[in-house]
Amino acid sequence: MTEFGELLAKCEHTxxxxxxxxxxxxGDPGYLAWEAGDLAEAVRxxxxxxxxxxxxxVRGVDMRRVRVVSEPVSTYIAFEHAVTPGVNLxxxxxxxxxxxxxxxxxxxxxxxxxxxxxxxxxxxxxxxDGAWVSNDETDDPATVTLCSSAFAAAWxxxxxxxxxxx
Numbered sequence: 207m208t209e210f211g212e213l214l215a216k217c218e219h220t221x222x223x224x225x226x227x228x229x230x231x232x233g234d235p236g237y238l239a240w241e242a243g244d245l246a247e248a249v250r251x252x253x254x255x256x257x258x259x260x261x262x263x264v265r266g267v268d269m270r271r272v273r274v275v276s277e278p279v280s281t282y283i284a285f286e287h288a289v290t291p292g293v294n295l296x297x298x299x300x301x302x303x304x305x306x307x308x309x310x311x312x313x314x315x316x317x318x319x320x321x322x323x324x325x326x327x328x329x330x331x332x333x334x335d336g337a338w339v340s341n342d343e344t345d346d347p348a349t350v351t352l353c354s355s356a357f358a359a360a361w362x363x364x365x366x367x368x369x370x371x372x
Contacts, residue, residue: 208343213322214262221262222321222357223271224314228280229336240285248285249292259297269299272360274314276306279372282336287372295367302364309363314356327353 214221231237240248263269271294275283287303294301318330327350328343344350 207341208328210320210328210341211258213320213326213328213343214258214267217262217267217322219266219323220268220270220321221323222269222354222361223319224321224353224357224360225271225273225318226314227318227332227336228276229282230332231336231338232282233337236289237282237285240288241281245288245292248289252289252293256293256297259294259299263298269297270302270357270361271299272302272304272357272364274304274306274309274360284372287367287370290367301367302361303367303370304360304364309360312356312359312363313352314360315353319353319357321350321353321357324354325350 236248236251239245239251259269273283273286279287290301315329318332320328320330322328326343326345328341330341331339333339
């Protein structure tokens with residue numbers, strides 16, 4: 207298994223992510239800070255991600271993310287929406303939201319996935335409670351094509367962060 211940071215460091219043009227879960231790691235310090243009412247601390251706790259993403263973007267990588275979400279949104283998705291400006295957008299990452307009911311006719315992968323330069327994908331596996339379990343990657347052309355096409359379809363249909371209200 208290749209670490210995400212290594213895959214991103216090798217990435218030259220595009221790093222696209224599809225997210226499908228309505229809850230991730232609710233024991234995460236950033237989530238707990240936000241839940242306690244401290245948005246600034248939550249954003250600060252994700253500064254490492256902001257730096258990582260900004261570094262890739264500065265060297266020319268187009269980073270985009272689509273979050274497929276149920277509506278009404280979960281508390282965790284409300285948290286993600288709240289920290290997105292200070293974490294993802296501050297780095298230069300483009301974020302869109304796709305209400306799940308608008309994705310019913312799209313062929314989407316079964317797990318969260320990063321697509322790097324349309325040549326490699328990394329699947330992210332989570333337990334039922336949202337705890338991270340593992341990642342695995344493949345450069346199988348059919349899998350990469352499926353995930354690239356799924357991202358493009360979801361991106362075209364999704365709503366830009368600035369226009370998505372929860």
